[in-house]
Amino acid sequence: MTVMPNSVEARDVAYQMHQNVNLRKYEREGGLVIESGEGIYVTDNNGKRYIEALAGLWSVALGFGEKSLAEVAKQQMEKLPYYHTFAYKTHGPSVDLAELLIKLAPVPMSKVHFTSSGSEANDLACKMVWYRSNALGKKDKKKIIGREKGYHGVTIAAGSITGITRNHESFDLPLDRMIHTSCPSYVHYGKDGETEEQFTARLLKDLEDLIEREGADTIAAFWGEPVMGAGGVLVPPAGYWEGVQKILKKNDILLVADEVICGFGRIGTMFACERLNIEPDVLVLSKQISSSYLPLSAILMNDKFYQPIADESERIGSFGHGFTASGHPVATAVGLANVKIIIERGLVANAAALEEKFLSGLAKLAEHPLAHSSRGIGLIGALEMKPLANGKPGDAAAALQLACEAEGVITRNIGEAICFCPPLIITGEQIDEMFAAVGRALDNLTAN
Incomplete structure (x- = not known):
């Protein structure tokens, strides 16, 4: 590639640090x-x-x-370009989108909290899991189970739940309260002569053994993508999710379904949880929620999850968390229009x-x-x-x-x-x- 001295390619290499690349290779070759x-x-x-x-x-x-989304963004920018959801304040677009998401949810959900990316959403969901355990007086119930090759983002907590080595190396991750169980990819991890049914049974035993070793009273939640995306599009074997959910319920472990990739129609149902018969306590959404025209993500939580958190916030005096851009009115307006288009078309x-x-x-x-x-x-x-x-x-x-x-x-x-x-x-x-x-x-x- 011939690069002119003042071209966008040359200025990119000179000034911008990129993500998910070999940085030295990028300096040499550009993008x-x-x-x-x-x-x-x-x-x-x-x-x-x-x-x-x-x-x-x-x-x-x-x-x-999609010009209609650009028009929605323009109109919202002109009406209310920014406001927050801190300190007992809100605005119409975030209320409208939260209401629609509760109506669309694959299982009954109680509340929606908006953030700006899947990483942020998973990170906050993790914080809320810990907050909830403290609210219930379960000070030791803090460990999170992720899966090898699972992907939930790159912030410190979300990156720790992620089970991909390159997202851990040299970052001092994962955190020590994050543990991982086997990856449900038969094509990669099925043993010679092992049927898919036997593979599923082995994975479920791996999960049970992990919980027994660590102690169910120390494990708060299990994180999983219905279909694993960034791990290489890994579709779970038959019976896997049914078995996982039985084990989690038996051990009083919450289920967080990360539908950042799968949500809003990707596998032929509005949410993958519908097709795969998954009943999560928490549902994490992003990406297709706004078609990524603007940064937006959402955490949907059921009443069992929400109520102890609300009680703890009253005891302390506040839920001590907040992002400047959470529920941004332009992002939620575009998200609302985007989801409606997915439905209408x-x-x-x-x-x-x-x-x-x-x-x-x-x-x-x-x-x-x-x-x-x-x-x-x-x-x-x-x-x-x-x-x-x-x-x-x-x-x-x-x-x-x-x-x-x-x-x-x-x-x-x-x-x-x-x-x-x-x-x-x-x-x-x-x-x-x-x-x-x-x-x-x-x-x-x-x-x-």
């Missing part, structure tokens, strides 16, 4: 500058157009350039209707000599690659991700997989276009 977007496509500053096959960061449900039903085409397209790609297998649910999936004979782990997927980009498709490589999570507005014809380009990329790798 892709995206300049505009429309529908499922984005265009770089050289005029090349790409299918955004990961919806940005698993998040742009309505695609790029039938985008949840679109994900369900296109699931078979999407998954069969992935399965066809998995027949390629370089591929190993495919997996997915709804409109989220992954293509697992065969490791390169003389390469390092992940090299095959990294090579395919670059080959896809050359063919006009932006994906994300995680481990030996490349992942797909297109905007919910995608059509059947666009799915064909996307996978045809990935097929060309596979063929190009073979030729080279």
Whole structure:
């Protein structure tokens, strides 16, 4: 890539520190500058157009350039550009969105608290779990169970619940009250000769054994994504969530469902909890709640969770927490409009209707000599690659991700997989276009 001295690429490398990259490599090579977007496509500053096959960061449900959301933001900016929810004050957009979310919730919920990102939301939910344990006089019931390859964010508590090594290394994470149980990915962790049913039984025993070792009276909550996203699109085996919930109820352990990626239609129901029969005490939402047009997240909590926290705040005199931007009126106005559009345009039903085409397209790609297998649910999936004979782990997927980009498709490589999570507005014809380009990329790798 030729970089002019005063180009945006050169100024980016000179002034901006990026996330989730090898910083020295970024200094040497720079990155892709995206300049505009429309529908499922984005265009770089050289005029090349790409299918955004990961919806940005698993998040742009309505695609790029939804003018109605821009208009809602403009109107709200003109009416009330900012206000807070501190100290007995509020505003209409946050009230309206909270009411809608309570009505849409997959199980009865009591209250909604807004934050600005999935990391913030999971971090605060963790603080509230600890606050609640103190309110109940259970001073030792503070440990949190996460899962290997689970992802819940990168703040200190959320990053500790996360079970991905790169998010821990050199950050002095995880915190010592965070513990992790087995990853429910049969394709990665099933043993030779082990059926999926036997795999599920082993994972549930792992969880029971962990609780017994640590002591149920020391464990406050279990965190889990219904379908794991940033771990590589890992769909749980049959019977897994039913078994987990029985174990948690038996041991008086709260269930926090992280639907930051799955929520608002991604797997063909409004919330993944509906399809997978999960009944959480706390539901964490973000990303598609606003199509990421503005930073927004929400924590939904049931009455069992909320009431002890409210009692403790009265005893102390205040719930001593707050973010300046929580429930920001422009963000919640856009979120409200975005969720209404998802409902009105039938985008949840679109994900369900296109699931078979999407998954069969992935399965066809998995027949390629370089591929190993495919997996997915709804409109989220992954293509697992065969490791390169003389390469390092992940090299095959990294090579395919670059080959896809050359063919006009932006994906994300995680481990030996490349992942797909297109905007919910995608059509059947666009799915064909996307996978045809990935097929060309596979063929190009073979030729080279």
